[in-house]
Amino acid sequence: MASVFKGYWVPVGALLGVSVMLSFVMETQNTVHNYWRYTHFPGPEVTISRVEASVFAAWPMQYVVFLLMASVLVPALAPVFWDRQES
Secondary structure, eight states: OHHHHTTOOHHHHHHHHHHHHHHHHHHHHHHHHOOOOOOSOSOTTOEETTEEHHHHHHHHHHHHHHHHHHHHHSGGGHHHHHSOOOO
């Protein structure tokens, strides 16, 4: 994540962009079919397309956790995920 401090925002922007798109697709389908139910999320009265806003806010965090776990368990992968790739 040192690249963020150096002004390289592409990984963070990609995580946010993808999580917004996927969360909207997945969670709005869930409201139609009721595959799963969220309990104990804060602010259940604040919704976007009948989905709790806090659910949308939690989506980017799962990707950060997945990539951080890979970076910690296999340090050689960290530059692939977080550093600017020179061509």
